[in-house]
């Protein structure tokens with residue numbers, strides 16, 4: 282039997298009992314079905330099924346960037362010249378200033394770079410793993426990409442990589458790829474495997490112009506017509522319209538699945554590779570975890586066919602394991618929360634929160650106080666923002682390819698007035714609570730905050746005072762914290778006596794939003810329309826937002842209740858808008874309904890990734906990578 286056949290033969294379904302008992306235990310401890318970890322619960326159960334352990338060790342991660350060239354590049358389907366593949370490989374291993382380097386560092390993953398078919402002699406590059414099959418594939422618009430033997434070799438190389446990594450103790454692989462023109466290839470693979478047209482699956486790749494996009498669609502169409510790949514035969518698809526790196530990633534998935542290892546998918550290209558693995562051995566996909574939805578058109582179809590739901594949409598268009606690096610930190614957070622939950626109530630962990638209590642006195646607050654804040658609100662430092670954006674545009678990646686992460690980094694530069702905000706900035710969660718905090722909620726808040734490196738202040742609200750008192754309490758707490766913490770998560774919890782986690786978000790949504798999700802009231806009337814019991818919470822969050830923005834802190838929002846209050850605050854005071862990061866559902870589509878700072882903590886992790894991009898990546902000029910020759914990158918990237 283060949284290595285491929287042997288591997289397919291031993292892939293078995295993942296463990297079924299562990300996720301079942303875990304789900305039962307979660308239901309038992311969390312009590313309330315309405316208030317859930319949402320998509321984090323599915324992520325946890327899937328990972329436990331893969332590992333077959335109730336409490337696995339933290340994942341041992343390895344990022345593997347598979348690099349190959351594509352004959353179809355000669356059709357002019359990319360914004361960058363073909364030699365960019367080799368230049369980026371030098372960047373990974375010599376300059377070490379690529380997104381792959383920054384994100385591996387961010388999530389503490391080992392980084393490997395594999396030559397599976399670069400169209401150049403790359404042997405002088407230190408550390409490059411030589412699995413070279415050929416100098417690039419043949420042009421798929423003219424005929425098959427490779428021979429069937431080469432396709433098997435590409436896949437078996439991936440299996441061997443997975444085996445070697447598992448032997449060394451790695452159990453979580455984050456595949457990535459680099460290959461100019463390979464989004465033309467993935468568009469063809471997805472069209473073949475998902476029964477879609479070239480128009481549906483072709484995307485902008487490295488951010489190409491409208492004109493080139495039309496050309497690219499025609500080339501994908503031609504590749505499909507010329508080769509007639511059979512979508513049910515993974516090897517046929519790979520041979521005819523594939524690329525070497527797609528075969529290697531498919532092999533990594535098969536090899537990891539055979540050894541009960543995890544593979545976290547990144548964008549459209551790794552998902553196209555997963556379609557090939559699925560066609561060869563459907564069960565292998567049980568060992569795969571999705572991360573984000575790429576902006577590349579083919580991705581949604583691939584994920585649908587794979588039966589996978591991503592938890593994030595960050596508008597990423599890059600193949601260097603960026604989204605998977607973010608997902609793995611979310612996985613680690615939920616694993617540590619699960620460790621804590623499963624030991625309750627016998628062994629609670631410490632919750633080292635700073636406690637603050639609202640006074641009984643009524644502060645002298647008038648409209649003038651409010652006006653003072655609004656009149657003296659600082660403008661963003663637009664010079665820092667623009668300088669930061671200029672650096673981001675010139676980091677060695679296609680223009681805008683890191684999507685919302687780019688926006689977050691530039692916005693923070695503007696908020697704190699520094700062209701290059703550093704990694705590891707001080708961060709805190711300010712959580713307003715309506716009563717003595719329920720111990721389970723406190724344990725969850727502590728677990729997620731600790732993972733995000735955030736200090737926590739529990740700020741206790743009191744009933745029976747006018748909303749101005751709560752406004753002043755929120756203002757005061759936030760003003761104090763924002764002196765020390767440039768990153769500040771704002772959250773609510775425990776507002777309702779009867780429900781252990783509170784039902785605030787649902788009630789906020791039903792009373793303050795229209796059925797289509799838009800805001801129901803004008804800014805100045807919403808406080809009167811809000812349920813009486815929640816007015817202190819609303820006042821406190823408004824006060825906290827305005828004071829944090831006033832003191833130039835970057836604000837991260839939490840559950841739907843804080844989201845709604847923030848949206849009204851933005852109506853009331855549009856100046857606060859650029860200071861606020863909306864986390865769920867803007868970036869995170871996980872339907873987490875637990876309040877108490879869990880979503881804000883994930884927002885802090887996303888922010889940290891954006892800062893790693895900004896600090897650890899290097900520019901085109903530094904790394905000698907070719908700049909864009911087409912599309913919006915032409916006017917912005919400097920060689």
Ligand SMILES: O=C(O)c1ccc[n+]([C@@H]2O[C@H](COP(=O)([O-])O)[C@@H](O)[C@H]2O)c1
Nearest residue numbers: 359460462464486487548549550575600
């Ligand atoms: O995987 C994705 O979602 C993805 C989306 C857009 C671009 N890419 C990266 O962009 C490169 C291919 O783009 P192109 O335009 O040359 O086909 C390749 O090196 C990929 O890693 C990757």
Ligand SMILES: Cc1cc2nc[nH]c2cc1C
Nearest residue numbers: 361365459600677678679
């Ligand atoms: C052009 C280009 C394409 C890429 N694909 C993945 N990383 C990349 C980086 C650059 C610079």
